[in-house]
Amino acid sequence: MTKPTPHRAAALDEITGSAIPGWAILVVQVNNVVATRLGVTDTDVQCLHVLGRHGPATPGALATRVNLTTGSASRMIDRLVAAGCVRRVPDPGDRRRVLIEPTQEGLDQVRAAYAGLVDRTRADLDAFTDGELDAILRFLRAAERSTEAEIQRLR
């Protein structure tokens, strides 16, 4: 077992040290370009992503997800409301709370902005077998969990 796979160690290094960072840099950049296109802030699109993924949320919950104070989140929501991407809905259960829910227009704008990238990625995935696709999916889910855990730790 002194030499399980020399190739394997190299692959691990390349994935963690080069491929993931390289991709992450471009993800940040494409988000920035999209934000500029939509005429909003990077933080705003991040907020829209969170809403599209987890559904309506309170300003407070939104603030923690995008690393903002509640005050700054308030202003961010003002901007998104003004842009027609988001709506303020009173929480029937607790009249202190307000729920922020994305408008159809907001969801469509974000979806359209990333449609090109999604298409390219689908095309990329054509080159893989069903089993490889499954492995990729499992990896992405694992990375999601690990990144989430690391965020919690770093706070």
Next chain:
Amino acid sequence: MTKPTPHRAAALDEITGSAIPGWAILVVQVNNVVATRLGVTDTDVQCLHVLGRHGPATPGALATRVNLTTGSASRMIDRLVAAGCVRRVPDPGDRRRVLIEPTQEGLDQVRAAYAGLVDRTRADLDAFTDGELDAILRFLRAAERSTEAEIQRLR
């Protein structure tokens, strides 16, 4: 061929519509947390990532990679110099140009900030076979190319 794999279509949708976006959101968030920890801006860490990946670059090249004007890049470099992460080196070949190169301290700081996440990811990757690892690596490289291409298109 009317039913190549029903499972495959579902996997494609989940990867492009859920797994990648979900991970991307967290990548942005972890970058933000790291930036706060290092006492610099999100843009600053993005710049450090670019430098760590592509080596020394001129302020102009750096500006395009982080979507900034050359003026704002100048100030960003000022901040990074003040933080001891970066050095200005005159270009011997063209005396108008200045090369920005990361200091060892800057590289170490970034590396340390992400060490926990890298460790987690390596642990995640233990669960995959050599062949699966190879598929994951090929996918990441393809995603990198596609994202790069989409950025060019959106400009």
Next chain:
DNA sequence: ACACATCAACTGCGTGACGCAGTGAAATTA
């Protein structure tokens, strides 16, 4: 029932990152 503490979202104010427009220096070209 009534005060009192808590928790939610929201506002004034200061700081700072950014874009824009202009400057100066060096290189390229006519």
Next chain:
DNA sequence: TAATTTCACTGCGTCACGCAGTTGATGTGT
């Protein structure tokens, strides 16, 4: 050599953000 282009770099205004305080609603103890 003169004109143009291409760099990096600076005043200035705008706007996103954090901080601290406000308002209103919900619980909580006596």
